[in-house]
Amino acid sequence: MRAVVVTIFPDLVRGFLDYGLIKRARDNGKLEIDVVDLRDHAHDRHHTVDDAPFGGGGGMVMRPEPLFEAVSAHKREGDRVILLSPQGAPFCHETAKRLAAQPGLVMICGRYEGVDERVRMALVDEEVSIGDYVLMGGELPALVVLEAMARFVPGVLGNEESSGRDSFVRGLLDFPHFTRPQEFHGMRAPEVLVSGDHAAVEKWRRREALRQTLLKRPEILATAELDREDAGILDELRKEKSSPVRADQGGLT
Numbered sequence: 001m002r003a004v005v006v007t008i009f010p011d012l013v014r015g016f017l018d019y020g021l022i023k024r025a026r027d028n029g030k031l032e033i034d035v036v037d038l039r040d041h042a043h044d045r046h047h048t049v050d051d052a053p054f055g056g057g058g059g060m061v062m063r064p065e066p067l068f069e070a071v072s073a074h075k076r077e078g079d080r081v082i083l084l085s086p087q088g089a090p091f092c093h094e095t096a097k098r099l100a101a102q103p104g105l106v107m108i109c110g111r112y113e114g115v116d117e118r119v120r121m122a123l124v125d126e127e128v129s130i131g132d133y134v135l136m137g138g139e140l141p142a143l144v145v146l147e148a149m150a151r152f153v154p155g156v157l158g159n160e161e162s163s164g165r166d167s168f169v170r171g172l173l174d175f176p177h178f179t180r181p182q183e184f185h186g187m188r189a190p191e192v193l194v195s196g197d198h199a200a201v202e203k204w205r206r207r208e209a210l211r212q213t214l215l216k217r218p219e220i221l222a223t224a225e226l227d228r229e230d231a232g233i234l235d236e237l238r239k240e241k242s243s244p245v246r247a248d249q250g251g252l253t
Contacts, residue, residue, distance in 0.1 A: 001100055001153045002032040004074045005142050006067070007109040008049055010037040016143050025156040033146065034074065041069040050112050059113035067119045071106055078103035080125045084138030084145070085110060088127030091141075093168035095128065096148035107145070109138030171224030173217055175208040207233050214238070 005013050013035045017023060025031040039047035042065070050060040071081060080102050089095070099105060108115065108124070120127070130141045150156050178189035192204045210233050213221055221234070 001030075001149060002104040003146060003149075004034045004036055004079075004104070004106045005109065005139075005146075006036045006038055006070045006074070006106065007137075007139055007142070008038045008111055009109075009137070009139055010035045012139050013109075013143065017146075021156060021158070022147065022150055025150060025153065028155065030153055030155045031150060036070055036074055038066050038070055041066040041073065053113060057113075061113050062110060062115045062119070064116040064118045067108065067115060068123065071108070071123050075106050076104055079106050080104070081106045081108065081123050082145070083108045083110065083115065083120060083124040083127045084129075084141040085114070085127045086129050086132070086134050088129035091128050091130045091145060091148070093148075096145065097152050099145070100149040100152035107138075107142045109142050111137040168220075171220060171226075172209045173212040173220075175205040175212065206230070207237075210234055211237050 007013055017026065017033055017035070022031065022033075026033060038049050042049050042063075048063070049066045050062050053059065053061045075081065080099070082099070082105055084107065108119070128141070128145060130144050135141065178193055182189045182194060190204065192200050195201070210230060213224070214234060214237050224230075226234075
């Protein structure tokens, strides 16, 4: 995966990229992520990238000239230009998967009141939002998008099998996880998970994934990949009047 992040706070972005699996993947050549300081493309003595909005009002607007120059300098043929914006389409698992398959991305991190509309009109291929709220800039959304996409790049995760069980992979939330000790503060991990019966473990995990989704995000069941057995389990769970998993209920028994 190859991406370019255009920002006025390059150190903020680089700091995140220098930790964890993303750093290892960059060091191993699995990810190519360049961070571009937008001020390097502003040519007045103060490296100005913003100005007051036409028509008046509070706040500042990011000027078009530095953004046009930065994108022109760093975009390669086939790259898709993404603007991180609260006006964008909601970011989700499928969007991450689709963007990770692109030849390359140029990600624009807005600030202040946003970017000059001509940037959106002439440069941007797609706007992406990570939620219905407003942040101070696009850097954190860009990092969220990068980390979600990176999980689809072969060799990035230490255990490739783990991504196949992530929430939303089959349209469901993840099942509960347990580790040592088996009993903690009076709560005991399910016996089935230490039974050595792999078929029983898989059946328990599927049931609990359905339970978690029904309890926490029932609306996504409408588009989940469900078979006849799943439908039967859901009918049972609905009849149980399920409550969140606790030591004395549901998945901990």
